[in-house]
Structures are given as structure tokens and as C-alpha cells.
Amino acid sequence: MRIQPRKQILDIWRSMLAECYRDQKWIWGGRVESNPISDAEQLLCMLYPITQIETFAVHDPDATQPDVLRALRPLGPEATKIPRTLVDVALDYFQNHTDEREEPRFAAGSYLRGMSQDAPVPQDEGLQRLEVVDGYSMSITLCLTLLAFVNDREEHETNSGQHRKLVDLRDRASRRLTAAMVGLLRSFVVNSVSPESSQGRAILEMLRQGDTTDAELAQGLKIRFDRLRAQLKTDLRLSVPEESKPEEDQLFECGWSWGIAKDAKVITEYAADSSMSSKAGIAQPRPWLYFTVSALDGIVDLNSRRIRALNIFTPEQRSLAEALALRWDLTQNYWSAVARFDPERWPLEDIPWRTSDGQESDYYSLLVVSVLIQDLIARTATDADLIKAVGIIEELARRGRITQRMTPDDAAMALHYPGVPQGLVGSEVVVGTTLALYTSDYAPLIIKRALQAAQLTDNVEAREALMNVAEAAMDHLDERRMTRDGESVELWDDVSHFPGLESLTFQGPSWYFTERVVEALVATAATYEKEPPRSSRMYDHLLRLLNEADHVYNKAMLRSNVDDRSTLRDRLGEIGQLIKRARELRRRRTSTAIALSERALRLLDALEQADEDAGRSR
Amino acid sequence: MLIFASSDKGGTGRSVTSCNLAYRLSLLGRDVAYLDFDFGSPTAGAIFEIPKMERGTPDGGLHSYILGEATEPARVDVRKMTERTSLQERPPGSGKLTLFPGDFGGAEFHLTDNHIKAAMKLFHDVEREFDVCIVDLSAGRSSALDISLNAISPRVRKKKQDKDKDRIRWLLFHRWTTQHVIAAGGLLFGDKGIVPYAMEVGFKRADFMRLVRTVRTAVPDTSAFGEKTTAEQTLWVTRSDDHLKALAKGRSLGQDLLAGTTPLEPMLLWREQVIMDLDVNRRLAKPATAQAFDKLATKVDDDEAWEGI
Numbered sequence: 001m002r003i004q005p006r007k008q009i010l011d012i013w014r015s016m017l018a019e020c021y022r023d024q025k026w027i028w029g030g031r032v033e034s035n036p037i038s039d040a041e042q043l044l045c046m047l048y049p050i051t052q053i054e055t056f057a058v059h060d061p062d063a064t065q066p067d068v069l070r071a072l073r074p075l076g077p078e079a080t081k082i083p084r085t086l087v088d089v090a091l092d093y094f095q096n097h098t099d100e101r102e103e104p105r106f107a108a109g110s111y112l113r114g115m116s117q118d119a120p121v122p123q124d125e126g127l128q129r130l131e132v133v134d135g136y137s138m139s140i141t142l143c144l145t146l147l148a149f150v151n152d153r154e155e156h157e158t159n160s161g162q163h164r165k166l167v168d169l170r171d172r173a174s175r176r177l178t179a180a181m182v183g184l185l186r187s188f189v190v191n192s193v194s195p196e197s198s199q200g201r202a203i204l205e206m207l208r209q210g211d212t213t214d215a216e217l218a219q220g221l222k223i224r225f226d227r228l229r230a231q232l233k234t235d236l237r238l239s240v241p242e243e244s245k246p247e248e249d250q251l252f253e254c255g256w257s258w259g260i261a262k263d264a265k266v267i268t269e270y271a272a273d274s275s276m277s278s279k280a281g282i283a284q285p286r287p288w289l290y291f292t293v294s295a296l297d298g299i300v301d302l303n304s305r306r307i308r309a310l311n312i313f314t315p316e317q318r319s320l321a322e323a324l325a326l327r328w329d330l331t332q333n334y335w336s337a338v339a340r341f342d343p344e345r346w347p348l349e350d351i352p353w354r355t356s357d358g359q360e361s362d363y364y365s366l367l368v369v370s371v372l373i374q375d376l377i378a379r380t381a382t383d384a385d386l387i388k389a390v391g392i393i394e395e396l397a398r399r400g401r402i403t404q405r406m407t408p409d410d411a412a413m414a415l416h417y418p419g420v421p422q423g424l425v426g427s428e429v430v431v432g433t434t435l436a437l438y439t440s441d442y443a444p445l446i447i448k449r450a451l452q453a454a455q456l457t458d459n460v461e462a463r464e465a466l467m468n469v470a471e472a473a474m475d476h477l478d479e480r481r482m483t484r485d486g487e488s489v490e491l492w493d494d495v496s497h498f499p500g501l502e503s504l505t506f507q508g509p510s511w512y513f514t515e516r517v518v519e520a521l522v523a524t525a526a527t528y529e530k531e532p533p534r535s536s537r538m539y540d541h542l543l544r545l546l547n548e549a550d551h552v553y554n555k556a557m558l559r560s561n562v563d564d565r566s567t568l569r570d571r572l573g574e575i576g577q578l579i580k581r582a583r584e585l586r587r588r589r590t591s592t593a594i595a596l597s598e599r600a601l602r603l604l605d606a607l608e609q610a611d612e613d614a615g616r617s618r
Numbered sequence: 619m620l621i622f623a624s625s626d627k628g629g630t631g632r633s634v635t636s637c638n639l640a641y642r643l644s645l646l647g648r649d650v651a652y653l654d655f656d657f658g659s660p661t662a663g664a665i666f667e668i669p670k671m672e673r674g675t676p677d678g679g680l681h682s683y684i685l686g687e688a689t690e691p692a693r694v695d696v697r698k699m700t701e702r703t704s705l706q707e708r709p710p711g712s713g714k715l716t717l718f719p720g721d722f723g724g725a726e727f728h729l730t731d732n733h734i735k736a737a738m739k740l741f742h743d744v745e746r747e748f749d750v751c752i753v754d755l756s757a758g759r760s761s762a763l764d765i766s767l768n769a770i771s772p773r774v775r776k777k778k779q780d781k782d783k784d785r786i787r788w789l790l791f792h793r794w795t796t797q798h799v800i801a802a803g804g805l806l807f808g809d810k811g812i813v814p815y816a817m818e819v820g821f822k823r824a825d826f827m828r829l830v831r832t833v834r835t836a837v838p839d840t841s842a843f844g845e846k847t848t849a850e851q852t853l854w855v856t857r858s859d860d861h862l863k864a865l866a867k868g869r870s871l872g873q874d875l876l877a878g879t880t881p882l883e884p885m886l887l888w889r890e891q892v893i894m895d896l897d898v899n900r901r902l903a904k905p906a907t908a909q910a911f912d913k914l915a916t917k918v919d920d921d922e923a924w925e926g927i
Contacts, residue, residue: 061873062863079873080926158874159926 003447003474005525008490009049009056010071012518015489016045017074019509026089028096030508035109036097037135040142041515043093047086047145048515051152052522058082059152083153087165090146094172103275104176106135106183111512112427112435117418119433126430129282132437133256133291136183137298143177144301146170147312174314181302181320182276184295186264188327190232190254191286191356192246199286199356200251206354207338209345224337225252228330237326239265244285253356255287255331256295258424258437270316270323284425289355290439291422292331293367296374299328335371336380346388348372351395362399362412363420363442369393369449376456383457390462393450397469400442402476408499415442416480417495440493443480444516447473451523458533470524477517482509492517531588538590545597546586549579552604571607575600619785620741621752621918622766624812625792626801628757631835632791634890635880635911636754637665640715641892642915648749649713652696653740655755655762657681657727660720662754665890667702668694674722681724684736684765691740693718704896713749726756729764737769750919759810767812773820787918788812788829789877794837794862802832803869831877831924833914838882874926878914883907 020027020042028034028042049056058064058072061079075085097105107128113121121127150170157163193199208217229252232238233245241263246252260281267277301307302321313321339348347353353364372389375381397403401412414420419440427435447470454466480495481488491509495501553575560572582596621639625632633656644650654660660679663671670676675692683691696715697708727733744751755762768774770786790812792802806812816826840847840855866872885893885903893911897903917923 060867062867063860064873078876078926156874 001471001475001478003471003521003524005053005521005528006055006067009053009518009521009525010067012490012514012521013046013071015484015491016509016514017072018484018489019491021074026092028093029110031506031510032110032508034096035111036104036106037108037111037132037138038511039093039097040138041511043090044138044142044145045511045515045518047090047149048141048518049522049525050086051145051148053525057152058086059149060156083149083157084162084165086149087153087162087169090169091165091172093142094169094176098172098176101275102175104139104179106131106139106180108132108135108437111437112424113421113438115421115423115434115436121435122431122433124431126432129430130259130424130427130435131183132259132424133184133187134294134437136180136187137294139176139180140184140298141301143173143180144307144312146173147177148307148310151310151312174312174317178271178314178317178320179274179276181317181324182267182271182274183260184256184298185270185320185323185327186260186267186276186281187256187258187283187291187295188254188331189257189261189285189287190240190244190246190252192244192250192252193356194249195251198358202354202356202358203251203253206347206350207341209342209347209350212342220341221251224341225334228254228334228337231330235326237323238330241265253287254327254334255289255292257283257285258288258291258422259283259426261285262426270320282426282429286356287331288422289353289364289367290420292335293370296328296331297370299324300374303328332371332374335368336375339368339371340375340381340385349388349392351392351399361415361420362396363415363439365392366396366400366442366445366449369396370452373449373452373456376453383459386453386457387459387462389453390465393446393453393469394465397446397472400446402443402446403469403472406498410499413498413500416440417498417501441513441516443473443476444513444520446470447477447520448516448523451520451527455527455530458535460533460535463533470520473520482506532591534587534590538594539586542582542586542590542594542597545594545601546579546582549575549582549597549600549604552608553579553600556604556607568607571603575603578603619750619787619918620745620770621750621787621789622763623752623754623789623791624763624805625755625757625790626798626805627792630757630791630793630798631880631886632757633661633754634665634886635791635833635835635914636752636789637662637890638892638911639915639918640750640752641894642911643750643752643919644713644715645709645912646915646919647711647713648919649716649747651714651716651718651744651748651751653718653744653751653753654680654720655753655766656757657720657724657760657762658756660722660724661890662717663719665892666696666700666717667705667891668696668699668717669701671699671717671719674724675719676722679719679721679724680740681721681727683740684733685727686732686736691718702892704894705892716748718744726761729761729768733761733765734768734774737765738774741769758805759812759815763812764815767816768819771816771819771821772825785921786829787831787924788826790830790832791835792832792871794834794879796862796865799862799866799869799871803866803871806830807870828925830875832871832875833877834879836882836886837879842882877917877924878910880910880914881906 028039030038030042032038050058055065056068058068064079069079072082076082099105108130109127112127112130146169150166154166157166195204204217229246232240232252232254260279261283262281262285264281271277303325340346348365348368351365352360352362353368354360355364369389369392372381376386399412400415401410406413417440419438421436421438423434423436425434450466450470454463457463479497480493482491482494483489492513493510494506496504496506556572560568578596578600582593582600585593623632623636637652640650640652652662654662660674663674678688678692680691682688694717696717697706700706741751753766755766775784790802790806792798804811813823813826817823840852843851881904883893883904885891885897893903893907895908898905898908
């Protein structure tokens with residue numbers, strides 16, 4: 001189906017408010033109990049489009065669009081009330097997820113499950129100590145969104161009591177942002193292993209594609225990784241622990257562990273008074289692909305041009321953003337080198353991707369695609385690389401049963417339900433058993449990546465292919481909507497139509513999933529906002545049409561009576577307008593200009609036919 | 619409660635909207651007085667369809683009272699005197715609806731202390747008897763407006779002992795066009811506007827602004843183009859509306875200050891009158907019109923909704 005971000009987001013809002021805003025009270029939690037991550041996702045379902053898409057903005061009551069107003073009516077009968085209610089809800093979020101010493105809480109809580117689906121999760125105090133990188137990066141997105149919202153809102157808020165609330169909200173968001181940035185900083189890890197270890201062998205196996213010889217492999221490792229190795233060893237700003245620094249004969253990985261790494265250094269240069277800077281880490285110090293991509297995405301937001309322009313950071317946050325940007329660069333370069341190690345045959349093309357701890361899944365391949373897309377954005381990858389990426393995304397859509405039918409006992413089912421478990425190695429120290437976070441956002445992620453890629457090319461065929469994948473994934477998501485009173489509503493996630501899962505029932509919306517759908521829709525909106533791609537072949541064609549139209553038109557004008565005031569004069573005027581408009585649009589909307597020129601040519605031909613007919617001799 | 623109805627120009631629908639507001643407030647159970655201070659052309663009698671009062675009362679109207687020529691202002695029970703039979707009924711639970719007409723052939727006059735004192739006494743008396751008093755002022759900066767501002771100035775108005783809040787509302791009616799928005803902004807904030815004058819007579823700006831709200835009247839939608847609207851017209855209307863909103867905001871007449879919006883009502887294009895639910899049921903008036911008047915009445919009546927917080 002065609003993706004219609006405006007309609008779909010408004011529908012989601014309506015369903016959402018019917019579900020979680022009753023008697024003027026916001027109800028936190030959905031499929032799982034309220035926790036800081038789920039609640040942030042719930043709030044972002046509303047606030048992300050509001051701050052990302054101009055026509056969804058509500059900060060200026062005089063510019064709020066009528067359909068937005070109608071969808072948000074439960075939040076307030078008037079345009080002035082809606083942003084104020086949202087401020088109250090956001091303040092409630094901070095109230096709920098701040099402890100008695102005013103420190104933000106990030107614990108993943110009800111999102112954590114056992115390594116096997118049904119294993120019980122121990123409900124003890126230790127659970128509150130388990131924070132995951134997702135919590136930090138989701139908080140970064142939420143706090144940046146709120147800071148941007150407060151910024152926009154401030155000049156339109158006239159009531160002094162409400163103004164104080166905005167100031168309070170800014171303080172709280174800013175404090176949480178700092179803590180989340182510190183958490184992210186302390187979760188960054190470098191893992192060095194010998195090539196003979198099992199992890200080392202797994203890395204080499206993924207890099208070695210086709211008939212690469214040992215000598216070629218060694219040469220490739222040197223070219224691709226020596227500079228990074230040197231930086232990890234010598235760059236003091238990275239403060240890599242001595243024992244993690246890669247020796248000459250070692251292989252290494254860098255990126256984000258699932259939480260603050262075991263033995264992570266206490267931070268003294270930023271936010272020294274925050275417990276986040278000093279609390280002991282427990283996560284095994286090796287990068288998880290999932291958490292690495294989650295952190296990379298969060299850091300992109302932090303350093304985006306839009307956020308920089310808003311100038312909302314404190315000096316401390318600015319330094320933190322720089323420290324994170326440094327690690328972002330390094331990690332991006334590392335994974336990009338791995339993904340495209342062999343230029344002839346990329347390891348990324350060898351689906352499914354295998355991680356260094358021996359896990360393999362199509363989901364990991366999709367995660368690595370995002371690294372490649374960042375390369376495309378930074379122009380370190382070419383259009384030819386993009387064409388290759390299109391093939392990979394199409395393949396992942398097939399394998400994930402998005403463009404193909406799901407069969408009973410299909411291995412792809414687990415990608416969507418229950419999702420790919422990210423084992424939190426190290427959590428057993430605290431709660432006695434290893435817990436996991438299940439990631440099931442394969443379908444919305446494919447939309448987001450396909451659309452990001454589509455924005456980067458003016459190759460019409462590649463765009464078409466990517467849009468097809470995105471639309472197929474939206475069809476897939478459409479079927480996974482939840483049902484209320486027998487009607488489908490715009491909330492997720494219900495997979496009881498998958499073969500073999502008919503007996504399952506799903507209660508309460510998953511904000512994890514719904515938020516990802518909203519993100520995908522926002523990404524679509526961003527693509528639509530841009531001017532359509534141009535093609536040079538079309539442009540050539542247009543110039544030919546315009547040339548002929550101009551010529552015939554000039555000739556007709558030359559032969560027409562200047563004193564004429566008849567319909568003929570009107571028609572010639574109309575044709576002149578068409579040609580003028582086509583010329584104006586020639587670069588921006590080439591195809592539209594072609595359509596206008598064609599109409600001009602047809603009208604000219606009709607006149608010419610009349611002319612010829614009059615002049616014919618029997 | 620005192621509600622003042624002002625407007626930038628004639629023909630904004632100030633009087634007809636105020637009469638409808640009075641009617642709707644009485645339906646909500648409030649005892650309502652309507653004071654016709656439009657001294658140049660008192661028209662409330664016509665809107666309430668009271669014969670012989672189409673252009674004010676022949677003797678003892680508000681004009682004479684302010685001048686000191688009458689000891690008691692003339693008053694009529696609208697339900698008793700109207701010619702419109704459906705308006706004569708008093709629905710259960712509704713309040714009084716009383717018109718204090720202006721004088722037939724009355725004119726604007728000068729501002730004197732005696733006039734101000736007369737107005738103060740008038741307001742004092744009607745406030746004691748009624749829940750809501752609507753004072754319909756002449757268009758623009760008129761002497762009626764100046765007298766009113768002086769009579770409610772914090773310098774002269776005694777603090778009410780029983781209530782912590784003095785309930786005064788100041789409505790500014792304007793039509794939804796570029797020229798009217800600009801004129802309304804000028805009337806309110808211009809050098810010789812209402813706000814500077816209110817400050818001159820003793821208000822603090824912020825205190826006075828808390829009383830002021832706007833009403834956008836006769837706001838058209840695409841249906842104004844006729845039954846069938848072209849796509850271009852729809853787009854044009856939507857964009858023009860956005861531009862007007864931005865213009866209004868730029869003139870400090872944005873949503874923050876907005877009390878309500880009334881739609882363009884064809885019935886009122888032919889005849890200024892009270893729009894009753896009956897007119898909607900007969901499919902003569904648009905349902906949106908009755909709803910808009912009702913919404914405005916509810917908002918005016920509710921302190922919290924009025925503050926808009």
C-alpha cells in the first residue's frame with residue numbers, strides 16, 4: 001500500500017489517545033508495565049512527529065493544522081491547551097523516572113526477559129540496576145525532542161505559570177540528557193582477541209569471502225584496520241583501558257556493549273556529581289551489534305545540524321557530544337571497513353551476518369546496512385555501492401518474509417515474534433540468571449533504512465525498488481495492527497495471523513513497536529518533503545519538447561492578428577502560459593514540465609489542423 | 619459579571635452575536651441583562667424582534683439615563699415583549715432575559731464625570747440584580763467605550779468583598795478578513811486604542827489584557843464559494859486562512875486571545891436575529907452557528923475555560 005504518513009500518524013494518535021488518555025489522565029504502560037524506555041517510546045509516538053514534521057507542529061496555536069487539532073482534541077478542546085497538556089505529561093514522565101536523590105532512572109525493568117521465552121524473570125532489587133544502552137539512546141532522543149519542543153513553545157507561551165513549567169521541563173530534560181550521554185560514553189568498549197580464539201575465528205570467517213588467500217586477507221587487514229588500531233592505542237581522548245588495546249597480532253572490535261561496561265572507568269571530567277559517572281558497570285566488555293547501532297543512531301541525532309542550530313546544549317553537554325562523536329567516527333569506520341572488507345564481494349552480502357560470538361541472523365545484516373547508509377550520507381560510498389545496497393535490502397525483505405509469504409515453522413517468524421534475543425552477558429552477576437532484551441523491529445527498520453537510502457540517490461530505478469520494499473513492509477505492518485472491538489486500530493503488535501500462532505492473544509499496545517512504526521512514518525515524510533529526483537534523460541527530452549513548442553508558438557504568434565480579441569487570442573495566451581510555466585519548472589519538476597509542454601504542443605496542433613483545413617483546396 | 623462588546627468597525631456582527639450570546643447564557647440558567655450602549659444606532663430591539671423598539675425606545679432609554687434625564691432606565695422583558703412567538707417561551711431552567719434599550723434618535727455625547735458616575739451606578743445596580751450584564755458598545759473608539767472604561771477602572775471600582783475575583787470580560791469582535799484583522803489590532807493596541815486608554819484610566823496593562831478576548835465573526839469556509847467548490851478554491855481558502863492566522867498572531871490577536879469563532883450564517887446575511895435551536899431543526903440555520911454561540915456562552919460563563927489554562 002502507498003505509505004501516507006499524514007493520515008497514518010493522525011490515525012495512530014487517535015487510537016493512542018483512545019487507549020492511553022482517559023478522564024484527562026495519561027496512562028503509562030501497555031503490553032508491559034511502565035518502564036523508563038517504554039514510557040519514552042510512548043511519549044515519542046506523539047512528540048516525535050510533532051517536532052520532526054512541520055505541519056504536525058502544535059507549539060504555535062495559531063499555526064496548528066485543523067486535522068491535527070481534531071486528532072488531538074482529547075488533549076484539549078483548543079489549540080492553546082494541547083501543548084500545555086503535553087508539557088504536563090512530559091513532566092509526569094520525569095516525575096516517575098527520577099529517584100529520590102533527583103537522579104534519572106534508566107532501568108529496563110519490564111523489558112527484560114529470560115534467555116528462553118518462558119524462563120521467569122527474577123523480581124528482585126537487582127533488576128533496578130540493569131540499565132541498557134537502549135535506555136540511554138531512547139532518552140537522548142526523547143530529551144532532544146523535548147528540548148526542541150520547549151524551545152519552540154517558549155515564545156508562544158504567554159501564561160507565566162505555564163512558562164515556569166517549561167523552564168522546569170527544560171531543566172529536567174537537560175539533566176536526564178547529560179546522564180544518558182555519560183551512560184553511553186561509559187558503555188563504549190574495545191574488544192581485542194587473538195586470531196586463534198573462537199571470537200577471532202568468527203571475525204576472520206566473516207571477512208573471508210570467496211577464495212581469498214591468507215596473504216590477501218592479511219594484506220586487507222593491514223590496509224583496512226591499521227590506522228584504527230593505531231588510534232585506539234594512542235588517542236588519549238578515547239581512554240581505552242590498557243588491557244583492551246589491540247596488539248599488532250590481535251584482531252579487535254569496537255562499539256557499544258549492552259550497558260556500562262564492567263570495569264568502565266569512573267568519569268571525572270563531566271557530570272562528576274552524577275552517579276552515572278561513577279556507578280560500577282557489569283556488562284561484558286565486547287560490542288553488541290544491536291546496541292552499537294542503537295548508540296550510533298542516538299549520536300547522529302546529538303550531532304545533527306538541526307540540534308546544533310538550536311543551541312540547547314550546556315558546555316558540559318557539548319564536550320560530551322564531542323566525546324561521543326569521536327567514538328561514533330571510530331565505530332562507524334570500523335564497521336564500514338568490516339561490512340565492505342572485500343570490495344568485490346562484501347561480507348555484508350553474505351547473509352545472514354554472523355557476530356563474533358557466533359550468533360547469526362538476518363536482523364544483524366539489516367543492522368549493518370545502517371552503517372553502510374551512514375557511509376552513503378557521508379559520501380564515502382558511491383552510487384554503485386548504493387545499487388548493491390538496494391539488492392541487499394531487497395534480499396532481506398524476501399528473507400524476512402516481507403515480500404514473500406510466511407510458511408508454517410518458518411525460521412523468519414522468530415525475527416518478528418518473539419524477536420531476536422540480545423543476551424545481556426554479565427546480568428547474571430546481579431540477578432543470578434542471564435537476562436535478554438528481545439528485538440522485533442525488523443519490519444519497521446526495513447522501512448526506515450529503505451527510505452533513508454532512497455533519499456540518497458537520484459537513480460530512479462533504485463528509488464523505485466526501495467519504495468516497493470518500504471510499501472511491502474507497510475502492508476506487512478498493516479496486518480499486524482491490533483484489534484479493538486473487532487476493528488483494526490493503529491496500534492501494534494498482533495501476530496496471531498502468522499501460521500501456527502493463531503492461539504496467541506495480544507493485550508495492550510507495544511510502545512516499543514508502535515514507536516518504531518511512527519519513526520518509519522516520519523522517515524517517509526522526510527523523503528516526501530524533498531523534491532522528486534531528477535533524471536538527465538528526462539531533462540534532455542523536456543528541452544526538445546520545449547524547443548519545438550516555442551518554435552511553433554512563435555510562428556503562430558507571428559501570423560496572428562495583434563488586434564484580435566477573440567477566443568483564438570485567449571487560446572494563444574493560454575499556450576504561452578503553459579510554455580512559461582514549463583520553463584519555470586524545468587529543473588524542479590521535470591516530468592510536470594514535460595506534461596505542460598505536451599499540452600501546449602497538442603493545443604498548437606489543434607490550431608494548425610484548423611489552419612490547414614481552412615486552406616485546403618477541394 | 620460584566621461583559622463589554624466592542625468592535626473595530628460597523629457591520630462586524632457585534633450586536634447580533636452579543637444578542638445571541640445573551641440568549642444562550644439565559645438558556646444556561648443565567649439571569650441576563652442586555653445594555654444597549656450603541657448610542658448612535660441602538661439595534662438590539664430589532665434583533666430581539668420587539669415592535670416599536672427597532673431603533674431604540676422613545677423615552678427614558680440608557681442615553682437619557684446617562685445624561686441624567688431619567689431616574690430609572692427603561693427596561694423590557696424580552697420574552698414578554700418579543701413578537702417572535704417561539705422566543706416568548708421560557709424553557710425550563712433558563713434565566714431572565716432583560717433588555718435595557720437605547721434611546722430612539724440618541725446620539726454620541728461628551729465624556730463628563732457625571733456621565734461616568736451614572737454609568738457606575740447603572741453597572742452597580744444591574745450587576746446586583748443579574749448574573750450577567752452584556753454592554754453592547756458602539757463601533758470604534760466611542761464615548762460609550764470611554765465612559766465604560768472609566769466606570770470599571772480600578773481607581774473607582776470597589777473590590778468586591780464576597781468574591782476574590784471581579785468578573786469583567788472585554789470582547790473585541792472582528793470579521794475574518796485582512797482589513798478587519800488589521801483594524802481590530804489597531805483599535806485594541808493603536809496609539810489611540812483601547813489598551814492605551816485603559817492604562818490611562820488606571821489599569822495595569824497585564825491586568826487589563828486578562829479581561830480581553832476576541833471573537834472572530836462570520837468566518838467563511840469553502841462553502842461560501844457555492845455548493846460545488848473547485849479543488850483550487852479549497853486550496854486557496856485553506857492557504858488564505860493560514861495567512862490570516864499568521865497575520866492575526868502578528869497583530870497579537872492570536873489563539874491566546876481568542877474566545878470564539880462564529881461561522882458565516884446565511885440567515886444572518888438577510889436578517890439579524892436570534893438563532894434558536896428551532897431554526898436549526900427547521901434546517902434554516904447551520905448547526906455550526908448554534909453550536910458556536912453555545913460554545914461562546916459556555917466559555918464566557920466558565921472562569922477556567924475563559925483563562926484558557
